[in-house]
Amino acid sequence: MNISEVLFQTAKEMPNHAAIVFRNEKITYHELSDKVKEKAAGLRKYGITNGSHVGLMMANKPEYVIAYFSLLAIGATVIPLNPTFKENEITYILNDSDAVALIVDEIGLGEVQKAHKSLSSVRSIFTLTKTEAYVAWEEVSGEPANFFIEQKNPYDNAQIIYTSGTTGKPKGALITHGNLGWMSETSADLLELTKEDRVLVVLPLFHAYAKLQGLLICLLRGATIYLEERFIPDVILQKLADNHISIFLGVPTMYTKFIHSPKIKELDFSSLRLAGSGGASLPVEILEKVEEEMGVQIGEGYGQTESTVMISCFPSDIEKVPGSVGVPVPGIELQIVDPNGREVPVNEVGEIIFKGPNGMKGYYKKEEATNETIKDGWVYTGDLGRRDERGYLYIVDRKKDMIIRGGYNVYPREIEEVLYTHPNIVECAVVGESDPVFGEEVAAYVVTKSEITPDEIASFCKQQLAYYKIPRKIYFMKELPKTTTGKILKTPLKKK
Structure with missing residues (x-):
């Protein structure tokens, strides 16, 4: 299976349904599928093939989605980078990941130009703005008729997401096609996502949370993505109301800013059936104020890069408990253990470990770090937590000093x-x-x-x-x- 197939299958089933709305312009599933095929065929002309590692450094825009699926379709492994990264950050990640190419927009182009001389493996740089030195993205084109999907097995790498810790340089978590496929199906089921849903995505797509919850599962179920480049509280609140958004994905900071905006009392959010919060714990006070003012339940969960996205959440059929991050996602085993790896009693604090189809394959080129993190199939999160009598998980502290x-x-x-x-x-x-x-x-x-x-x-x-x-x-x-x-x-x- 190749995870990119979720797009092409949906395009066959509902070609004229809106896949993306960006700056009030709609892109249908058929149009998105054709554009991905064109770019995939074009990338092959530049030597980007099955197994190539390619950096993707863009802000939220349709080109990101097109580039991401084009790379996956031809069997390349995607290396997402934050477009605001500086020269040394770009250099380290691209060199460590053995990236042979980079696709970058105008935001990060200046820093990429500074880093270029230090890039050891990058042969091609594609830019959204024309420059004399690099290949313009609009010139990357091939015949959709010549397009074919590179078949992958579930254990093949789809992306390398760089994370870090207090013990040294950033580490690239190997996330497979199987990880993404299982997590997408499971997440879509948990959210009860359908083609009628309108999902506003302002979280950056280079982030694992946004990429899966705001992109992959939407294309899997035929939902429409309302893609936003910047988080401006008043603007986003207005768009939630005007576009009858049914699902919003955010982080605690966004909700904190929402409750200080006068628009939260002025606008109608009756179409909003679910708001997600991830990335950090949402203070109970903020959660309750948002739910009261917007009339929507906030779905909290817990995860990390090494878990593809989620480890625990609140399914719709269980009672929400403020302060908790829910129960293990169906299909995932979770334990709280002491320093010797023994499970601790109920309500005692220990390290959170998990096992399941969402667990990363390991860290790229870092065998020692992989062996320290994955033991007998269990992924050790480095986070401290406890579970109550009902199995609800509570985060006590974050990974080391992060x-x-x-x-x-x-x-x-x-x-x-x-x-x-x-x-x-x-x-x-x-x-x-x-x-x-x-x-x-x-x-x-x-x-x-x-x-x-x-x-x-x-x-x-x-x-x-x-x-x-x-x-x-x-x-x-x-x-x-x-x-x-x-x-x-x-x-x-x-x-x-």
């Missing part, structure tokens, strides 16, 4: 490495600080050689890090707390 800012995962080690390159910084430690809007904010504690301003440090970080990773809180210290062996202690720095 920060979740507005639904984005931020990894302190990566930011610290950038800070340490500043000539005036002697020591630093990055932690998450509670924030009413973003859930957590990035805070940096620094020891400097001489006087320097927070703005200077932030400006330095902006040159090397995506916007959401830049420390907004900067504290100056004479020295950082340490253990007797000299290891920096972060716990005393964390503000509740």
Whole structure:
């Protein structure tokens, strides 16, 4: 099976049904299917074939969907990148993934140009804007009649999603065609998704959550995707009402901003039957206010990159419990274990581990890290949680020191490495600080050689890090707390 077949099958069944609405223009399933076939045939002319690793670095637009399915159809493995990544981030991921090509839009083009000289395996760069140096995406074209789908088995890689941790450089999670196929069918069933649904997707498609819940399952069931490039609270609320949206996918930060918009009281959201929240825990107060003002239930769940998307959720037939992230998705086994891997009693805290068709194959070229994470078929999440008497899961703490800012995962080690390159910084430690809007904010504690301003440090970080990773809180210290062996202690720095 090739996961791209979900699009072509739906295009056969309902060719004239709207697949995507973007800037008020509709693209039917037939039109989308034909465009994907044309680009897939064109990519083959440039040597992109079965097994090729290709970076995809775009904001939300139809071209993203077309490129994604074109690559999958010809058997390529997709490497999604955030279009706001900086030169060093782009270089590391493309080199580590052995990418042979990159498709990039105008947002990331400048940083890609800076990174180009350091890209070790990339042979072709396709751009949405014409440049003398690269191939224009509009020139990538072939005859749809010559199109064929490369057959894949469930264990073949479909995408490599880069995640990271406190132990080093980002790691590429291998997500297979089987992972995506099973997760798409299961998620579509849980959401009771149909061709009548209108799904507004403003979450970035490079994110695993948006790609599966906002793209794959919609095309599987023939729903219509209302694709948005930017999250502007008033604008999105207006579009939810005007377009009679039935499903909205968000992160806690979006809902926090919704409740502070006057439009939430002015508009009619009666068409909205479900709002999803992922990426971080949604405060109960925010959840209750949104449900009251918009008249919609918010479906919370829990997952991570290594789980394709979901591990637990609230199916429609069980009672919702505020503060919980639900029960294991049907077909997934879940345990809470102690440091020795033994299951702990009810309501005791331990590490969350899971097993199921959603578990990643491993980390690309990182056997040791894979063996540390996957043991006897169980994926160790690194997250702490507990389960109550009914089996409901509660998240107690996040993976090690990871920060979740507005639904984005931020990894302190990566930011610290950038800070340490500043000539005036002697020591630093990055932690998450509670924030009413973003859930957590990035805070940096620094020891400097001489006087320097927070703005200077932030400006330095902006040159090397995506916007959401830049420390907004900067504290100056004479020295950082340490253990007797000299290891920096972060716990005393964390503000509740």
